[in-house]
Amino acid sequence: MTDPGQPADKRPGARRVPTPADVLAAAQSAVDAAQSAAGQALEAAQLTAGQAFDAAVRLPPASAQLAAQLPDVLENLSTAIDRLNATIDRLDRTLALADPAFAAYDRLLPRLEAMIALGEDLFGALSRLPGVGRLGRMAGIVAPEPPPEPEPGPKRRPRRGS
Numbered sequence: 158m159t160d161p162g163q164p165a166d167k168r169p170g171a172r173r174v175p176t177p178a179d180v181l182a183a184a185q186s187a188v189d190a191a192q193s194a195a196g197q198a199l200e201a202a203q204l205t206a207g208q209a210f211d212a213a214v215r216l217p218p219a220s221a222q223l224a225a226q227l228p229d230v231l232e233n234l235s236t237a238i239d240r241l242n243a244t245i246d247r248l249d250r251t252l253a254l255a256d257p258a259f260a261a262y263d264r265l266l267p268r269l270e271a272m273i274a275l276g277e278d279l280f281g282a283l284s285r286l287p288g289v290g291r292l293g294r295m296a297g298i299v300a301p302e303p304p305p306e307p308e309p310g311p312k313r314r315p316r317r318g319s
Contacts, residue, residue, distance in 0.1 A: 175183075283289050
């Protein structure tokens with residue numbers, strides 16, 4: 158039940174057998190696609206490698222410089238810590254020696270403050286006695302005097318103009 162007007166290989170549902178030209182064309186197309194994909198992969202790999210190389214060229218000098226300075230930095234830090242520990246020990250010994258002096262100052266200061274307050278009270282009481290100011294001026298001891306208050310004068314009444 159084939160149609161005599163159609164060739165046997167062009168019938169619907171029939172399998173077509175590729176010709177050598179079709180196989181060659183498909184192979185050439187696959188080669189072109191593979192070459193294109195390989196070229197793109199090569200370009201991407203070259204770009205990535207170039208960026209990695211640029212980064213590798215830039216970073217190691219700074220890293221090498223830091224790595225070269227690291228032992229000196231650690232040695233200086235160790236020396237500074239040793240000096241700080243020695244200074245703290247010296248300060249601790251000094252404060253231990255000065256502790257009795259600080260205790261004596263703590264006992265002495267309230268007494269000194271009381272003596273100063275007593276002296277100020279005595280000086281205030283003596284300054285209120287009559288004639289002490291003159292005696293002080295004759296002896297050369299002058300206490301600070303408050304400024305004299307102005308004497309109130311007689312009040313005048315304004316005149317009325319009539």
